Amino acid sequence: MEKRVRFKGYLLPICLVMPQIVITAVFFFYPAGQAIWQSLFIPDPFGFSAQFVGLGNFEFLLSDPFYRASFITTAIFSILVTAVSMGVALFLAVLADRLIKGSGTYRTLLIWPYAVAPAVAGVLWLFMFNTRVGVVTWYLGVLGYDWNHVLNPGEAMGLVVLASSWGRISYNFLFFLAGLQAIPRSVIEAAAIDGAHFWTRFRTIVFPLLSPTTFFLLVVNVVYAFFETFGVVHTITAGGPQQATTILVYKVYSDGFVGQDLGSSAAQSVILLIIVSVLTVIQFRYIERRVHY
Amino acid sequence: MKLGASIAALVCTLATAGSAAAQTQIEFWHAFTGRLGELVAEQVETFNESQDDYLVNASHKGNYSETLNAGIAAVRADEQPHILMVFEVGTATMMAAEGAIKPVYELMAEAGADFDPDAFIGSVKGYYTTTEGEMLSMPFNSSTPVLWVNRDALQEAGIDPDTDMTTWQKVGDVLDELKAAGHECPLTTAWQSWVHLENMSAYHDVPFATKENGFAGLDTELAFNGPVQVQHIQAMGDWAEDGKFIYTGRRNEGGANFRAGECALFTESSAGYAGIEAEAEFEFDVRPLPYWEGVEGAPQNTIIGGASLWVLAGHEPEEYEGVAAFLNFLSSPEIQAKWHQDTGYLPITTAAGELTREQGYYEANPGTDIAVKQMTANEPTENSKGLRLGSFDQIRGIVDEELEAVWSGDKTAQAALDSAVERGNRLLRRFEQANR
Structure with a gap:
């Protein structure tokens, strides 16, 4: 029998949820509404005049093959960032979970990168992979590999994925570790007594029990890859070479804040918003079914 | 944010009220850091010390793109500075924004300042001048x-x-x-x-x-x-x-x-x-x-690259007199010759180039006049006076x-x-x- 607690009256519950509603309204609904409104106009940079163009901005964007190509670039980038940051985090969390001594230090060190802003992370990785003075570039050179992300599209993509995933690994690690520690020892011990090896235990017990955490992280990381990675791209490649790392959110930034084309930038934000909404709905409808709470 | 800025402005005003009450304040936003930033600060300092009527406040607003963005955002919020540094690439954007700018030729005429656009090197002047011959912004740092x-x-x-x-x-x-x-x-x-x-x-x-x-x-x-x-x-x-x-x-x-x-x-x-x-x-x-x-x-x-100084609209006439005086000071031969020799940017006026030559700088530093010669070798044609896109x-x-x-x-x-x-x-x- 489920226990329900009900507040008497409406005042207190409304007061309690108000802060969250106000924050969402001010920082999400208002700007999102503005973006949708602006996407219907071509304004001049100074805001003296704006011409109503209806869906003209969307037509302008979608008729551009280079813009359409950046959907594929974004898909590749987001899948890689999500896979790398979650995969590595899970691996490290499983290791940390088994640690007996020094786990505090280990955890603290792993969480550190999360405190580094994306743009700063971009600069750090750029230094290591700098084609002229980068440490990693130098060692790769010793091994006979000529690293040049300035001209090689694949290497450029690899570098921005690495830099974007790095800080994210910490965040994912925290959640995975908490999830792992919430799994009852008794279940695992029972399986061990039955003769299940580590890998079998992980596959049949730990991973399914971890699925709520994994699902949550999947949603959050996809949103991160779509919206918050422009700082890394901006500092490392500025979208190049050619258009190899021009992801959608970077184009929103560069068209709006470098090119002063606010109409197109707003239309691109709306397109991004739609994509992420659709992805989230899909995730909740189809993937969540496989999640065991 | 806006409230914070207002409070900060109020505090600043109160703090400086005693000393600078009689002086007209002029805001100047630029994009220089490091050595160039120091040199600009030095120029502003020299100007402020040279007279008592105006006080120029120079602020660094990020790189060229960021400075232009800051200027545009300020115009939208009606808090624009008097002078904004804009790189050559932003010239067409500024020119098209008629309500936001005060063209330099107009500023100089209204302020009754002694201003001769022909004192500037042709290819520098041409970049910032309309086809009718009206100079819209003040050339500042130009290179080639x-x-x-x-x-x-x-x-x-x-x-x-x-x-x-x-x-x-x-x-x-x-x-x-x-x-x-x-x-x-x-x-x-x-x-x-x-x-x-x-x-x-x-x-x-x-x-x-x-x-x-x-x-x-x-x-x-x-x-x-x-x-x-x-x-x-x-x-x-x-x-x-x-x-x-x-x-x-x-x-x-x-x-x-x-x-x-x-x-x-x-x-x-x-x-x-x-x-x-x-x-x-x-x-x-x-x-x-x-x-x-x-x-x-x-x-x-x-042709040139670099930046020019745009005067923004919406300020008081006596402030514009100060702006005119400051811009004239910046393009004076002594200031320009020093700037040219310190930075490698071109001397934007003919007089500054001649002064540099008289000071023996080119003899002591061979090759430093190559850029000037290359820019001024021929009268600019339709294809070589600059770009406005x-x-x-x-x-x-x-x-x-x-x-x-x-x-x-x-x-x-x-x-x-x-x-x-x-x-x-x-x-x-x-x-x-x-x-x-």
Whole structure:
């Protein structure tokens, strides 16, 4: 029998949820509404005049093959960032979970990168992979590999994925570790007594029990890859070479804040918003079914 | 945010009220850091000390793009500074914003200031002047691309360091010899679009865009896919393939390679002088930008890069008098000559150039006048007085992308430039629509 607690009256519950509603309204609904409104106009940079163009901005964007190509670039980038940051985090969390001594230090060190802003992370990785003075570039050179992300599209993509995933690994690690520690020892011990090896235990017990955490992280990381990675791209490649790392959110930034084309930038934000909404709905409808709470 | 700013402004006003009550405050936003930032601060300081009526407050607002953004946001919030530094690429954006700016010629006339636009070097003045001859913004820091040479590298490769490199044909021969001698970076460049397309076009007197490179109207179209530009970019592409031209990035990344002595030849702004002078541990010299022999009209003159100062609308007449006085001070021969010698930027007035010569600077520092000569060699034509294109920052981005396709061997020069023209024209049409 489920226990329900009900507040008497409406005042207190409304007061309690108000802060969250106000924050969402001010920082999400208002700007999102503005973006949708602006996407219907071509304004001049100074805001003296704006011409109503209806869906003209969307037509302008979608008729551009280079813009359409950046959907594929974004898909590749987001899948890689999500896979790398979650995969590595899970691996490290499983290791940390088994640690007996020094786990505090280990955890603290792993969480550190999360405190580094994306743009700063971009600069750090750029230094290591700098084609002229980068440490990693130098060692790769010793091994006979000529690293040049300035001209090689694949290497450029690899570098921005690495830099974007790095800080994210910490965040994912925290959640995975908490999830792992919430799994009852008794279940695992029972399986061990039955003769299940580590890998079998992980596959049949730990991973399914971890699925709520994994699902949550999947949603959050996809949103991160779509919206918050422009700082890394901006500092490392500025979208190049050619258009190899021009992801959608970077184009929103560069068209709006470098090119002063606010109409197109707003239309691109709306397109991004739609994509992420659709992805989230899909995730909740189809993937969540496989999640065991 | 706005409240915070207001409180800060109030506190500042109260704090300075005692000392500066009689002085008119003038806000000046610029984009310089490091040595250049110090030099600007010094100029402002000198001006403030030279008179008691006005007090100029200089603030750094980030790089060129960020400064322009800050200015635009300030205009929207009706809190604009009096003077805003805008890089040459933002010129068309500022010109189109008629309600936001106060043209310099108008400012000077209203303030009754002694102002002669003809005192400026033609190709500097032309960039910021309308086709009717009205100067809209005040030239400030202007430079032009030149060829930097590592003399030691040539010597090591068995090449006479004084060898003639006035034409690209001759540069090609030198690159062959450097490559044959096993040199790993015969040539690199900074600002590829500015040097190898924009200046390349002006220098060979061919259009970069129709309608006098955009000076004569917003309905301009890009035209840099002509035979002269294609030939040049193809030659560069071939050199890239053979390892004779090393691409280092879209901005001035190549400067680090050259200053460390890794690259033999380097096409970069004349304003690279300060850095190269300070860091290079080899003998270097400056040559004029090479041209293709056989192209009619070449060498014409090169065009400028850098920034100018825009006066923004919406302030009081007595403040504009102060702005006029400050701008006149900045372009005075003494200030300009010092700026030119400290930075490698061009002396923007003829008088400043002459003063520098009289002071014996060019004799003591050979090659520092090459850029000036190259800029002033000929009276600018329709193709060589500058560029005035909307969304130019983005167009440069497109050019960068397409050139990278040539350097990596993915596209021919013709295909890349055709594509860049087509993509850029879409942006020009959009800019035209936004500013109708």
